[in-house]
Amino acid sequence: MLGVWIIKRDFRLLDNEALYQAVRHCEQVIPLFVFEDILLNSEYTSRFHLDAMLSALRDLQDNIRKIGGDILIKDGDIIFVLEEILKSFNISYIFAHEEIGVDETFKRDKKLRKWAKSNRIVFNEYSQTGVFRGLKNRDKWQGLWESFMAQHIVPAPDMIKVPLDYIRQNTLDIDYLKQKLIDNFDCDLLQKVSEKKAHKTLDTFLKYRGRLYQKSISSPNTAFYHGSRLSVYLAWGTISPRVVVQKTRQRLKELSDDVIFQRSLNAFLGRMYWRDHFIQRLEMEPEMEFHALNPIFENPPYKFDKEKLEAWYHGRTGFPLVDACMVCLHKTGFLNFRMRSLVTSFACHVLHLDWRDINKLLARIFLDFEPGIHISQLQMQAGVVGINVIRVYSPHKQLLDQDPKLKFVRRWLPELEEIPDEEILNNKNTGIKGYIPVICDYEKNSKVMKDYLYSLKKHYKDSETTQRVLKKHGSRRNIFHRQR
Ligand SMILES: Cc1cc2nc3c(=O)[nH]c(=O)nc-3n(C[C@H](O)[C@H](O)[C@H](O)COP(=O)(O)OP(=O)(O)OC[C@H]3O[C@@H](n4cnc5c(N)ncnc54)[C@H](O)[C@@H]3O)c2cc1C
Structure with missing residues (x-):
């Protein structure tokens, strides 16, 4: 009996339910990773992500080889790849993790399930984190999360039987893929994923x-x-x-x-x-990739402006902390939570850019892009959820609080080196002599958006729509804290 383990965002041996069950149930397993067209063509995918995947895949390949196996690595359409495997083997099972992804991967999964069914292949999917399919609201969520996290760690298999000859004849070489997909792009400052x-x-x-x-x-x-x-x-x-x-x-x-x-x-x-x-x-509201979780906030007074979008994205707004954050992201793929909130707030509240227009751009430079966190946080920081505190971050205040010695801004914006500390620290979002002029009037622009969001929030606080969002998505946080 042969099973295919489809590797998604689960490049590991330890605590991998899909792999564990595949090895347990099947005499032979084909660990399969496909650089799918939908992934390569997606506007969410960047060289950062491909670098992460290639690095994780190489590590997993080494580890699987150590226990007697290997990985079949392909590119193209996953169903086409599976059809090819079917020409040589009778596939009884597919094992995979549930992916909580964007619309593109959601549609792919639906197609895959349908294909498996029509080929009489049992498709077993497992959750790899405390997220549950089919929940209607959050009433029982904390309890489910706690039990999931308390379950035994699934051991790493100590051996795996794979059709070695077939895999070796048909797999793509990682070095070849690296050259083809990212042209051997290597950035020292990115975390290496393994x-x-x-x-x-x-x-x-x-x-x-x-x-x-x-x-x-x-x-x-x-x-x-x-x-x-x-x-x-x-x-x-x-x-x-x-x-x-x-x-x-x-x-x-x-x-x-x-x-x-x-x-x-x-x-x-x-x-x-x-x-x-x-x-x-x-998972519970996939439409939130395209629409505000709270329909009341669907259309704030955003205005698409290509020049502003580009200035923000490339760190040329004239607000040093915002600019340094964006440059840092392009170089390292990482930023801490507060600074991610600042750049989002700046784009939506100050430049009046739609959170939907910055979604994919930011995702591409977050090495840790995780759709569920990313889209939820974008909406929260843009203030369109309606059940959280609305925070508008002042770049100047954040600079004074978080980087008073100007270490961070000077690291990423060397052009600030010549400008005296006082000039940078004392200007209140109005522009620094010797640096790029500010792209907009912070006070005026942020006031427009603050007034809009605050008044909407106040007006619709008790509305049926907001209460529905609260019931479906609101955290029952106190219960969690008591449980701990
Ligand atoms: C606009 C915006 C977009 C974001 N997009 C992502 C994303 O795509 N991927 C991502 O992993 N995080 C995202 N975050 C959350 C957070 O900024 C990062 O998880 C964190 O900075 C990662 O650093 P760390 O691993 O040292 O986190 P730690 O502070 O050590 O936290 C541990 C883990 O908890 C999770 N986590 C931390 N903060 C949050 C949070 N506020 N909400 C949900 N989960 C959290 C992450 O998995 C993190 O690795 C986003 C935040 C904002 C404001």
């Missing part, structure tokens, strides 16, 4: 980096070190959220005397919980 790196990153975070997590994650000067930096590994699945949660809880038990470290790790666990909370949102 299972080993994921565990090492978690270990150093739990041993020492995470102690100052709580007080360090808002500043771009400290968050890069004291933040867990696990987002990339979680997004590409080189570590499972359950392993992260269980190891953190284990570490918490050892830290009985260190209150600072304990507080930090509890705050971190809160983020792991938020992670699934937001992914669950997209």
Whole structure:
């Protein structure tokens, strides 16, 4: 009996239910990864993501070879690839993880299920995180999440039987793909994605980096070190959220005397919980990729302006912290939460750009692009959810609070080197002598959007629509905190 394990964003051996079940149920397994057309042609996909996938795939290939197997790597259309396999084998099962993705992958999955059914192949899908299909509201979600995270870690298989000759004759070479897809693009500053790196990153975070997590994650000067930096590994699945949660809880038990470290790790666990909370949102409301979660906020007074969009995207707005953040993103693929909120707020509240117009651009430069978190957070930071506090971030205030010594802005904008500190620190969003002129009037523009969003929120607070959003998507956070 032969099964195909379709590798998606789950490039790992440990705690991989789809792989585990494939090995358990089938005499032979074909681990299959396809660089699909829908992925390569998607406006969400960038060289950053392809680099992450290629690096994770190479690592997984090494690990699978160590246990006697190999990976069939292909490109093109996944159904075409499966049809090709069917010419040589009788496929009894397909194993895969549920992907909570964008519309393109959602449609692909539907097609795949239909194809499997018509070929009488059993298609088994597993959840790899605390997100559940078919939920109508959040009433039971915390309990489900807790039980998922408490389940036993699924062991890594110690051997796998694959049709080696077939795979070796038909697989594509990773170096060839690297050259073809990203022209050997290599950026030293991107996190390298692998299972080993994921565990090492978690270990150093739990041993020492995470102690100052709580007080360090808002500043771009400290968050890069004291933040867990696990987002990339979680997004590409080189570590499972359950392993992260269980190891953190284990570490918490050892830290009985260190209150600072304990507080930090509890705050971190809160983020792991938020992670699934937001992914669950997209799972329950896939239309939110295109529409505001709360229809009341569907059409704020946005105005598409190509020049402004480009200036923002390339870090040329004249607001140093915003510009430094965007340059940093283009170079490293990473930014901490507060700075991601700032650049989003700036685009939507100050430049009046539609969150839908910045969605894919940002996704492309986030190495950790995770659709459920990304789209939910974009909408939240744009203030179109209607059940959260609306925050409009002032770039000047954030600069004073998070980078008062100008370390971050000067690192990414060397042209600020010659400009005196006072000139940069004292200007209140009005432009710095010797730097690019500001692209717009911060006070005036942000007031227009603030007035609009605040008044709408106030007016429709108790409306049926807002209450429906709250009931379906609102967090029952207090219950979670009591449970912990
Ligand atoms: C507009 C916007 C877009 C974002 N897009 C993404 C994205 O595509 N992928 C992504 O992983 N994160 C996204 N985030 C959330 C957050 O900024 C990153 O998860 C975090 O900065 C990653 O750093 P870390 O791994 O050191 O996080 P830590 O602070 O160490 O947190 C641990 C993990 O919890 C999750 N997490 C942290 N903060 C949040 C949050 N606010 N909401 C949901 N989950 C969270 C992440 O998986 C993270 O790796 C976005 C935030 C904003 C404001």
